[in-house]
Amino acid sequence: MRLFGKEPVRMENSEIARVFFEIADLLELKGGDLFRVRSYRNAGMVADGLPESLKTLYEDGGEDGLKGIPGIGESTRTKIIEMLETGGCAFHRELLTEMPSGMLEILKVSGVGPKKAALIHKELGVKTIDELEKAAAEGRIQELAGFGQVSEEKILRGIKDLKSRTQVFKLSFVTPFALSFVAWLKKVPGIIDIVPAGSYRRWKETVGDLDILTTCSDARAVMDHFVKHPEVREVVSMGETKSTVVLKAGLQVDIRVLEKKAFGAALQYFTGSKAHNVAIRDRAKRMGLKISEYGVFRENGQWVAGEKEEAVYAAVGLPWIPPELREMRGEIEAAEKGALPEPLKRSDIRGDLHVHTKESDGTYTLEQMAEAAMKLGYEYMAVTDHSKAVGIARGLDEARIMAQMQAVDEFNDKLRKQKKKFTVLKSTEVDIRADGTLDHPESVLRKLDLVVASVHSGFSMSMDEMTKRVVKAIRTGLINIIGHPTGRLIGEREPYLIDLAKVMAEAKKYNTALELNSYPDRLDLNDSHCMLAKEKGVLVAISTDSHSIHHLANIEYGIHTARRGWLEKKDVLNTRPLVELMKILKKK
Numbered sequence: 375m376r377l378f379g380k381e382p383v384r385m386e387n388s389e390i391a392r393v394f395f396e397i398a399d400l401l402e403l404k405g406g407d408l409f410r411v412r413s414y415r416n417a418g419m420v421a422d423g424l425p426e427s428l429k430t431l432y433e434d435g436g437e438d439g440l441k442g443i444p445g446i447g448e449s450t451r452t453k454i455i456e457m458l459e460t461g462g463c464a465f466h467r468e469l470l471t472e473m474p475s476g477m478l479e480i481l482k483v484s485g486v487g488p489k490k491a492a493l494i495h496k497e498l499g500v501k502t503i504d505e506l507e508k509a510a511a512e513g514r515i516q517e518l519a520g521f522g523q524v525s526e527e528k529i530l531r532g533i534k535d536l537k538s539r540t541q542v543f544k545l546s547f548v549t550p551f552a553l554s555f556v557a558w559l560k561k562v563p564g565i566i567d568i569v570p571a572g573s574y575r576r577w578k579e580t581v582g583d584l585d586i587l588t589t590c591s592d593a594r595a596v597m598d599h600f601v602k603h604p605e606v607r608e609v610v611s612m613g614e615t616k617s618t619v620v621l622k623a624g625l626q627v628d629i630r631v632l633e634k635k636a637f638g639a640a641l642q643y644f645t646g647s648k649a650h651n652v653a654i655r656d657r658a659k660r661m662g663l664k665i666s667e668y669g670v671f672r673e674n675g676q677w678v679a680g681e682k683e684e685a686v687y688a689a690v691g692l693p694w695i696p697p698e699l700r701e702m703r704g705e706i707e708a709a710e711k712g713a714l715p716e717p718l719k720r721s722d723i724r725g726d727l728h729v730h731t732k733e734s735d736g737t738y739t740l741e742q743m744a745e746a747a748m749k750l751g752y753e754y755m756a757v758t759d760h761s762k763a764v765g766i767a768r769g770l771d772e773a774r775i776m777a778q779m780q781a782v783d784e785f786n787d788k789l790r791k792q793k794k795k796f797t798v799l800k801s802t803e804v805d806i807r808a809d810g811t812l813d814h815p816e817s818v819l820r821k822l823d824l825v826v827a828s829v830h831s832g833f834s835m836s837m838d839e840m841t842k843r844v845v846k847a848i849r850t851g852l853i854n855i856i857g858h859p860t861g862r863l864i865g866e867r868e869p870y871l872i873d874l875a876k877v878m879a880e881a882k883k884y885n886t887a888l889e890l891n892s893y894p895d896r897l898d899l900n901d902s903h904c905m906l907a908k909e910k911g912v913l914v915a916i917s918t919d920s921h922s923i924h925h926l927a928n929i930e931y932g933i934h935t936a937r938r939g940w941l942e943k944k945d946v947l948n949t950r951p952l953v954e955l956m957k958i959l960k961k962k
């Protein structure tokens with residue numbers, strides 16, 4: 375094992391974001407002011423989503439370089455400078471002396487919010503996940519006020535889930551590293567192909583590690599350059615044509631340099647899924663062929679194909695199958711019949727139907743969000759700020775939404791005068807209350823172009839109750855789209871219990887679409903839900919739930935999740951041109 379010495383590293387956006395998120399969690403554990411908690415969490419989100427490096431902005435422009443970033447106020451800016459200068463934050467360290475760092479880990483257990491965690495800490499002296507597990511196993515949690523046997527069992531299950539999740543990363547966490555390695559490897563003289571394969575290439579929502587495949591005349595140069603990537607913490611192995619490193623962030627990255635002749639076969643092999651590859655190999659066997667990572671061969675060892683992935687599939691009598699479909703969900707049979715879905719394209723998407731502004735918990739104005747949406751080539755965008763029930767997000771009451779509608783009308787008039795072909799839709803993300811009623815009066819909802827309705831509270835209902843709640847909301851006939859229909863946050867919060875088949879049956883009757891929320895922590899509907907929606911004939915709206923102009927690009931995650939779910943252009947609501955969209959929206 376070789377270790378590469380590193381100079382002291384100054385903090386990157388993601389590390390700064392992590393400190394802000396931890397400060398927010400620690401303040402919340404202490405029972406601190408919720409608005410202060412929110413401002414740190416918000417600063418974390420902004421730092422995380424910022425395309426420019428804070429380090430570079432500060433190096434180039436000093437403190438002024440950091441001014442004007444929405445969501446970063448004076449106090450958080452001072453802390454960013456402190457972190458860039460010193461590599462740490464005194465306030466963060468101070469909070470950690472008051473609250474053990476193991477408590478942050480405990481917050482990741484589903485079913486344990488900050489209030490519960492603080493109580494368990496205070497009453498039982500629990501400081502770590504292991505202590506929490508012990509206390510729950512010994513039945514000491516259920517004796518606390520506000521807990522019972524059910525919540526104790528839920529905590530035990532949550533701990534088990536959390537432990538089994540370790541070493542699995544969210545796709546959006548892995549993406550920047552994948553892109554960074556591709557850019558890094560491009561600098562190697564003579565390098566030709568650089569493709570990250572594996573579940574990353576299939577756009578699976580979680581990724582275990584990164585497998586990069588390359589071709590190059592000088593394999594040694596690729597190996598040498600690869601291990602010097604600045605994010606590398608440890609070089610696990612370094613060979614002639616294959617190396618493995620672990621990044622500071624904990625992610626493992628493997629690289630292989632391949633013969634040009636075998637690149638397609640290796641790409642097919644290392645993209646997976648395992649189940650898909652087993653089926654392809656069996657099919658080859660039946661045809662008297664053998665497929666491996668080195669190529670397709672006849673029984674006598676004669677080489678048939680391998681340079682291109684398409685040729686590997688062609689050798690077994692199939693068209694090329696897009697990586698997102700390689701999950702053994704019928705793709706081989708469909709390929710055989712020429713019935714693979716037509717892959718949804720970025721250019722098929724005509725607009726975004728879930729966008730927040732400063733009015734609620736977004737960080738930009740209506741005008742700024744619209745400008746950003748226009749730059750993406752969209753025809754329309756729906757402004758969907760929260761309703762008043764979501765108090766922490768400064769949800770809009772009746773008076774404020776009426777004022778916003780007027781602002782949208784005026785803005786659209788302005789666009790028309792400028793001959794711009796872009797329309798902002800008057801909309802809302804109205805809360806579905808616990809009893810299934812909606813958080814805006816019908817008179818308001820009828821004035822809007824589009825109504826998105828979502829659940830934001832009371833996640834612990836039984837499946838029956840939750841299903842009834844959402845079905846009741848759909849039956850008002852006022853809803854165009856159900857937002858993030860299961861409420862899950864990947865790796866953080868399990869979906870609430872809901873019978874999606876029943877919800878879809880009702881949605882179909884009332885001409886209501888279901889959302890595929892592209893926010894990378896959500897991806898909700900997920901891929902298999904999309905398949906179900908298609909089967910039930912329910913339209914899917916692929917939206918971003920953007921809280922910043924930088925989030926609009928997350929639509930890519932939604933598009934690829936939709937592709938994993940076999941959705942085509944016709945299955946997606948916001949592939950419609952404006953006129954057609956408005957017709958569908960009116961039929962609620």
Ligand SMILES: [Zn+2]
Pocket residue numbers: 803828830857858
């Ligand atoms: Zn929402």
Ligand SMILES: [Zn+2]
Pocket residue numbers: 728730803919
């Ligand atoms: Zn939202």
